[in-house]
Amino acid sequence: MKFRTRLIVFYLAAAIVSMVIIGAAAWGSLELYKKKTVESQLTDQSNLIFAYIRQVFLFQKASQTEINPDSAKIIAGNLSSGIGQVELYGKSLQLLCNPVEIEEESSYKPDEYKKVILKPALKGDKVFLTKNRVVYYSVPIINNGKTAGVLVIIYRLNLINEYLKNVLSILFTGAIAFCILIVIISIYISKKMVKPINQLVETTERYAKRDFTVLELNRNDELGKLSKSINSMGSQLYEYIGRQKQFISNISHEIRTPLTAIKGYSEFLYDEIAGDPDTEAALTHLKSEAGRLEKLVSELLELARHDSFQGSFVFVKTNFSNLLKDTIEKMENKAAANKLTIDPRISPDVFINADPEKMVQVVVNILDNAIKYSHRGGIIDAEMFTENNNAVFIVKDFGIGIPKEDMKNIFERFYRASNANGITGTGLGLAISNIIIEKHKGEIRIESNENKGTSVKIVLPLM
Template sequence: MKKLSVKLGILFFVIIFGLMTFVFFFLHEGIAESRVDEELSALQARGNSHRAILEKQFDDETIDHVVLMESESTTDVVVTNKNGAVLDSSTQATPFMKYLQVPSSPIPKEGKILEGNWAEEPFIATISPIHIDGEVTGFVYMFQNTSSVHSLIEGLNQHFILAGWLSVFLTIIIIFFVSKGITKPLIKMKEATSQISKGNFSVSLPKTSKDELGDLAKSIELLANDLNYLKHERSEFLSSISHELRTPLTYIKGYADIVYKRNLAHEEKEKYLKIIVEETNRLSELIKDLFELAKIDQNTFVIHKELIDLSNFFTNIEQKLSPAFQEKKMNFEQQSSPSICLNADPWRLEQIILNLLDNSMKYSQEGANIKLRAYKVKNSIHIKVQDNGKGIPEKDIPFIFNRFYRVDKSRTRSLGGTGLGLAIVQELVHAHGAEISVKSRENIGTEFELIFRG
């Protein structure tokens, strides 16, 4: 009972069998009643036929002729006068005596059924009045043994039982194939998820129809691809972290040993200590980024929004970065209308913009132009960071906000970076309820756009 195909099969069978039983019952009742009505109508018609003959000539010879006609039939006839006295019958009239009473009410010309209870009585019976010169002269009683009706019903029952068993058999076969057809893709999906749980993410499922099962199959394949990507990214992360941690630690340990063990000149000692400080700062930056992402993942950081005048805000950023731009011989331009105010966390917004500007400086050459500007479109405030640096390859653009993703896989120390900066930027932008997008072309430049909707 644990298999879905068995459960579906039983459910379908119970529903279909219930419907079939319901339909068969009413169909059987309808056909049985119809056949009994036909028998009664035929018996009434036979009595009316005899009545018509007797109305033309109501004498002993004609009565004998009518009785003779029924003597070899499965039906019986009794002819009486108007007072109920038996004139003649096709068989002994004794069994019919309870029906051979003078009717207490007038009988219609077309006659009527005296006994129609075929299930409990031994006979079904009809009566037809004989009218001569407008007056009732006698009656024609027709009788038929109900054994023939029972035989007819039994035959009908046998046909229904046979049809019922055939229907059940065919239903079971149909349900078997239907339930298998439904559960087969589910079984394949179960096998696929089992493979995924074992770490095999290269699963593929057959193309199914465009329904819920098809959507589920696509979702499982998408999940497998995402997990495969995450597995790859985890490997990349471990490799990146081990590299990023090992390199500064190696420098720090190596130069610290040199300073500690050797008697160095003051200038040389200063040189080595400077390298140690730089590598310590690099290590500290990496750890800070990791802690920042950890806080974001655990939702332990809070956005404290306040109204920010972007014109003054950009001016402060320009003052902070001016020495860096001058050192790298790059041109920086910021522009914002004095009337633009943004409701945001100033420290987090500064972190976002500084990170984007740092990327622009890192991937641009001497003489590059880097722009920071803000403008308003209806109820939205747009902030753009543009540069004319080396740009991002088109194939890398969809992944640049992924954690630990590097466009430059060489991890050159001149470019640095941990692959965490843009991931942090995206999380902080989303924490503000804003959006971030990027446009870039190789050797032409890159543009990041932040959209804060009112």
């Protein structure tokens, strides 16, 4: 998951968790408010009923201390239901009246109803219970300091629950809108935050490709400090690599001059001292090693020129078909010396924009590798054709191949496969060829299986 996506998910998760906590707290507060409001309203209604009941008791005999059926009828005839269903019970807990006939399906069984609703009120306690969205409120009816009966108000919560349901719907809609807003804001914030990080990543990727362009990041925070550190590191790397390249270039030039002399004198001595097998063998070995060192120095100088951007390319319209045919023909002698056959299949008149000299160097490197790493008596396929507006050149051998673990390093300088011991080479040919092909806006692809062979594919844009 990308860093920017992580930021958006983090912001959204934080917002959702916050809303869940706030929503739970708000819902709890609403439930508490509902309970207190209903209880307050029922208390007010019971107070009004008690005031009326006291008036009824004034007209009764002084000796009468409880509600009787006659008193209940008087109360029932003048009592409104208020916000809930009202029930009056005598001291023996018999129902004396239900002033407003409302069919209520009780949540309690008769015995349970008496136990939890009526008896506590008869003992002087106030009862406030909720079950199945119905509130049961019971209080004792007091006359002259004695309990005269029980008043029960039954209130259904349908209306207030519907109201709270609407409030919850509004809150839920608001939460969704808030989440959408958070996502939009987090996308904007993450874009602003990730932009300098992407610039830092791009800079390090450029450094990996030896492009030490300075990163301009005008910030005073930690990212600004990091960009300054990266720029400082890039400057030091650039200076170090520059000194290294200069050293290689200088030492290569210094070696090349005496090496040329050694090679020339060895050839002269070889011609002068003919007929002595031992001397001829020593001079042949000296000449061969001098030639190998000369090739290494030439390749080092070639790399130094490319690294210092001094390697000049002269691009012209080039007949790639003829260039390949001529180069393959020149390499056939070397292939024959190793008892190998090159099988060319070249499409005619294919033109590319190229530096012919550099392109010959690439083809020679690829064919030379195929010859060196092939088994004697084998065949090397060399094919060129056009595909998707590109010229495609493929060299395939059936030699020792490249181990799988070495494939990722084949374009590294001086790197040689682990199974190439005993075979002469510098490990620079593919590195140089890759640089040249990149300059031609092309691509080299290599596929290989150990002990089965290697296929090198070069793709170049057509004219």
